[in-house]
Amino acid sequence: MSRIIYRRRLWIAVLTAALLIGVIGIPWPATAAPPDALTIAITARAFAYAPESIRVPRGARLTLTLESLDTVHGLSLDGHAVEMTAEPGRSSRATFVAEHEGKFKFRCSVSCGALHPFMIGEVVVEPEVPFARVTLATLVISGSALAWFWKR
Amino acid sequence: MSARFELTRDPRVRHILASRWLPWLLIAATLPFFALAILTGLFGTPAGNRNFGIVFVWVVWWAVLILLLVPFGGRLWCAICPIPAPGEWLQRRAILGPRPGGRLHSLGLKWPRRLRNIWLQNAAFLLVALFAALILTTPLASAFVLLLMVGVALATSALFERRTFCRYLCPVGGFIGLYAQVAPLEVRVKDRSVCATHTVKTCYTGSEAGYGCPWLLYPATLDKNTYCGLCTECLKTCPHDNIGLYLRPPGADLVTGKGHRLDEAYKGMIMLTCALAYSVVLMGPWAALKEAAFAIGTPGWFAYAFVFLAANLVIVPGLFFACAVMSEQISHTTVPLRRLFVDYAYALVPLGLGAWAAFSVSFVFINLSYAWPVLSDPFGWGWNLFGTAQWTWTPYADGLLPYVQWLMLCLGLVGAIGVSLKTARDHHGRQVAAMPIVAFCVLFTLGLVWLYV
Numbered sequence: 001m002s003r004i005i006y007r008r009r010l011w012i013a014v015l016t017a018a019l020l021i022g023v024i025g026i027p028w029p030a031t032a033a034p035p036d037a038l039t040i041a042i043t044a045r046a047f048a049y050a051p052e053s054i055r056v057p058r059g060a061r062l063t064l065t066l067e068s069l070d071t072v073h074g075l076s077l078d079g080h081a082v083e084m085t086a087e088p089g090r091s092s093r094a095t096f097v098a099e100h101e102g103k104f105k106f107r108c109s110v111s112c113g114a115l116h117p118f119m120i121g122e123v124v125v126e127p128e129v130p131f132a133r134v135t136l137a138t139l140v141i142s143g144s145a146l147a148w149f150w151k152r
Numbered sequence: 153m154s155a156r157f158e159l160t161r162d163p164r165v166r167h168i169l170a171s172r173w174l175p176w177l178l179i180a181a182t183l184p185f186f187a188l189a190i191l192t193g194l195f196g197t198p199a200g201n202r203n204f205g206i207v208f209v210w211v212v213w214w215a216v217l218i219l220l221l222v223p224f225g226g227r228l229w230c231a232i233c234p235i236p237a238p239g240e241w242l243q244r245r246a247i248l249g250p251r252p253g254g255r256l257h258s259l260g261l262k263w264p265r266r267l268r269n270i271w272l273q274n275a276a277f278l279l280v281a282l283f284a285a286l287i288l289t290t291p292l293a294s295a296f297v298l299l300l301m302v303g304v305a306l307a308t309s310a311l312f313e314r315r316t317f318c319r320y321l322c323p324v325g326g327f328i329g330l331y332a333q334v335a336p337l338e339v340r341v342k343d344r345s346v347c348a349t350h351t352v353k354t355c356y357t358g359s360e361a362g363y364g365c366p367w368l369l370y371p372a373t374l375d376k377n378t379y380c381g382l383c384t385e386c387l388k389t390c391p392h393d394n395i396g397l398y399l400r401p402p403g404a405d406l407v408t409g410k411g412h413r414l415d416e417a418y419k420g421m422i423m424l425t426c427a428l429a430y431s432v433v434l435m436g437p438w439a440a441l442k443e444a445a446f447a448i449g450t451p452g453w454f455a456y457a458f459v460f461l462a463a464n465l466v467i468v469p470g471l472f473f474a475c476a477v478m479s480e481q482i483s484h485t486t487v488p489l490r491r492l493f494v495d496y497a498y499a500l501v502p503l504g505l506g507a508w509a510a511f512s513v514s515f516v517f518i519n520l521s522y523a524w525p526v527l528s529d530p531f532g533w534g535w536n537l538f539g540t541a542q543w544t545w546t547p548y549a550d551g552l553l554p555y556v557q558w559l560m561l562c563l564g565l566v567g568a569i570g571v572s573l574k575t576a577r578d579h580h581g582r583q584v585a586a587m588p589i590v591a592f593c594v595l596f597t598l599g600l601v602w603l604y605v
Contacts, residue, residue, distance in 0.1 A: 047446075048439030079551030103554070103605060105437070107518065109545055111201050114289040115442055117519050122437045134558050134605045135598060141562050142594050145569040150583055 009148060016144040023136045028129045034059040034098075041065045042121070044073035044086060046113055049106070049121035058125050060098050067091040074109030077123060085110055098123070102130040158342070160387070160396040169384045169397060172362070176248050178232035186234040186298070188530060193295025197532025201522045201545075203291040204530030209298070210288050212523055215516040217328075218508050223402075226335030227328055230381040235301050236318050239309030240366070250362045250388075260313045263320055269415040273326030274422055278464060280323050281426050282457055285434065285445035315366040318381060330419050331505045332377035333405035333498075334567070338398050339371070339380055339387070346394045347372035355386040355395065362388035371395055376405035378416065406498050406571045409578050414490070417497030418469065424500050424596065425468045427507035429460060431603050435514060472497065475588040479576070483585035492579065496589045499571040503593050506564015507600060510557040514604070517553060521546040554605040561597050561604075568593040 001009075034057040042064055043050045056062055066075050068086040075084040079100070084092040108119035160166040168174060185208060193205030200206035221229045241247050243256045286293045301322070308317035318325050341347055347355075355371045358364035362385045365371065369379055371386045386395045433441045433456075444452035476493040485492070521543065526532075528541040535541065549556070569590055576586035 047442055049437070052437040052439060076547065078547065078553070105435075105550075107547070111199055111545075114198075114200060115285070115446055116199075117201055117289065117515075118285075118434045118442050119439075120435065120437050130554070131602065131605045134555075134601055138558070138562060138565070138594070138597060138601060142565060142569065142590070145566040146573070146590065148566075149570040149573045151573075151577060 012144055012147045016140060019140045019144075020137055023133055023140060028127070028132075031057065031127055037061045037063065039063040039065065041067065042075065043067050043069055044075070044108070044119075045069040046071070047108075047115040047119045049075075049119070051121070053122050053124060055124045055126055056098050058098055058101050058127070061095065062098050062123075063093055063095040065091055065093045071112055072110050073112055073119070075106050075121075076109040077106045078104045080104065082106075083109060098125045101125045101127060103128065155401050156338075157399040158396040159399060165397070166387070166393075170387050172248055172250070172388070175231060175383060179234055179237045182232050183234040183237060190295045190298050192530050192532075193291040193298070195531060196291055198291060199532060200289040200291060201519070202526060202529070202532040204526045205291045205294050205298075206289065207519070207522045207526045209294060211516055211519045214512060215520070218512045219516070222328055222331045222335065223505060223509070224335060224337070225382075226332030226337050226377045227325075227380060227382050228337070229328060230318060230325060231383050233318075235298075235322070236305045236309065236315055238302065239306040239317065240315065242306070243309045243314075244363070250358070250360065252360060255358075256313065256363070258309055258313065259311050261311050263312055263316050267320060269413065270320070270326045270329070270419055271415050272321055273323055274415065274419050276321060276323035277326055277419075277426075278422060278461070281422075281429075281464075282460060283448065284430065285442065286448060288434075289446070314364070314368055315381065316368075319367055319379060326419055327423050329378040330416060330423065330501060331508075332380075333501055334403050334505055335377060336400055336402045336404075337382075338377055338400055338404070339382060339384070339395065340374060340398055341372050342394050342396050344372055346392050350392060350394075354389040354391060358385075359389045359391070361391075364389070375408060375410050378405070378411075403502060403567055403571070406501055406567075407574050409495065409575070412494050412498060414494050417494040417500075420497050420500035420504055421469050421472060422464050423504040424507060425464045427504060427511050428596070428600065429463060431507075431511050431600060435511065436603060472500075472589075472592060475592045478588035479585045482587070483576070483580040483582045485580035485582075485585070487579045495575045495579065496572065496586075499568040499575065499589055499593060502567025502571065503564045503596065506560050506562070506567070507596075509564070510560040510600060510604065513556055513560065514553050517548040518550065520548055557604045558601055561600055565593055565597045 038056055038060045040054055040062065044066060064084065066084045066086040068088050070088065072085065072087045076082065080096055082094045082096055084094050086092045102125055104123045104125070106121045106123060108116055112119065160169060189205040189209050192203050196203045196205060217229055243258050244251060245257050280287060280297065287297055304321060305317040308321060353370065356364045365386055366383055367379055367381045374380060433445050444456040447453050473493055476489060476496055479496065480489055480492055522545060524540040524543040528538045529535040572586040572589040572593065573583050576583045
């Protein structure tokens with residue numbers, strides 16, 4: 001590798017690192033204060049949750065109730081210590097504060113049939129700052145890759 | 153090619169690779185697991201997450217294959233795959249040692265010239281992919297697919313020469329070969345002039361030391377990993393010690409621009425589309441899509457099948473073709489459009505591998521803990537062989553997974569951008585012509601990012 005290309009790529013690497021740090025660390029505008037408490041009822045039946053996707057504001061104190069319509073189902077929320085089990089006629093509930101923005105999948109934690117591993121829903125804690133940051137970071141990396149591989 | 157390092161320069165490595173015991177031992181190690189996967193599929197519990205056949209094939213094996221073996225070893229799996237082993241042993245009438253002259257016992261038919269490509273592998277993969285929701289979750293269906301593969305491999309080896317099944321039919325081998333181009337490992341000839349003067353070509357015909365290339369390759373012309381099964385027969389049969397195993401920069405095959413074909417280009421698009429489709433259907437929150445994919449024969453399934461096949465065969469290739477047209481318009485090149493379409497499609501190889509790694513990492517880490525109970529109770533009959541039968545399901549690294557997925561997508565995207573620019577330079581010197589392809593890759597990546605993060 002010639003000295004010129006080496007220097008150019010060094011600059012690209014440094015600039016990319018700086019931009020990525022900026023994208024990850026830049027403060028995000030604050031949003032309106034969340035409601036004190038939210039309660040959302042989720043019903044579970046073979047391989048499906050209703051609602052499939054739940055959107056809540058960051059900081060909300062969220063209570064989930066899980067009701068099963070057919071057999072025993074569970075609900076385990078990624079990135080949170082939330083674990084519930086329900087069976088027909090016996091629902092369960094869990095309360096937590098949605099502290100972190102982003103998309104968190106919840107999954108059935110009790111073997112319930114063929115598609116059990118794919119029984120998935122999601123809680124989206126708004127604003128979706130992680131998605132925005134990761135999108136910007138992807139664009140930074142794309143630009144850097146273009147600059148890195150571009151030949152004069 | 154200067155950045156290559158010959159691993160077989162070390163006599164100990166060469167001795168191990170040239171040993172007839174190595175492939176036999178590796179296959180002997182995988183064969184019992186494979187047999188158990190079929191037996192548990194046939195006779196075990198129908199609950200997929202309690203059945204060895206589902207958990208060890210579609211979680212453990214898949215994780216090892218797509219996250220380790222393919223990215224770092226290329227077709228390493230093909231060297232230890234038990235599926236063609238019975239057929240190959242029957243062909244050879246030997247399990248370990250070479251027979252005099254490497255003679256094979258089969259009708260020795262030549263595979264039809266028109267089918268000497270991977271179109272049948274593309275079709276076979278799409279067929280399996282179409283029924284994936286069933287095959288991934290139903291032990292009996294999974295066992296049936298594995299048995300079918302063994303049966304076809306056996307029949308093919310009885311009728312046709314060498315590993316015709318692996319080369320032209322195996323649905324798994326097709327995509328492993330495509331993505332093996334990314335791997336930093338290759339078997340190559342050291343000095344082609346030595347091969348030119350070696351009239352016997354024992355690497356292809358076989359000798360007392362071993363069999364002719366089971367993959368129907370002439371190693372002297374080997375310039376990409378796609379069809380080399382890393383079986384190391386050529387290391388055994390070359391009398392001039394002229395074949396080595398090399399470490400190389402990842403993706404080296406993709407920047408040579410050699411041997412690009414429409415069937416491989418389509419494979420790249422099919423793989424990319426399937427990674428997206430599975431991420432939406434299986435790992436997304438939309439239950440109606442999962443139910444449609446699973447309920448085979450219902451109107452919902454037919455609608456799903458239509459959209460799935462259209463996306464794989466028409467929509468994604470069509471969008472990519474439109475990008476190739478835009479590239480042609482920007483560059484005013486005289487290169488035929490079909491050539492541009494095919495060559496640019498190789499940018500989808502790193503992109504697709506990144507997408508499959510990203511999809512797989514979430515599926516695998518979330519479900520890996522099912523492996524411990526089925527080790528103790530593979531059939532789901534209430535055994536507790538190792539005391540792990542009651543271990544409960546625990547998703548691993550669930551909070552981190554979206555970011556690991558994003559990282560894998562970005563690695564694939566960076567590789568795709570590098571290949572796109574190189575292709576543009578090779579064809580018309582104007583790198584800006586690659587921008588439509590780059591935009592396609594970035595938008596695809598952002599689509600998956602939206603699903604995951």
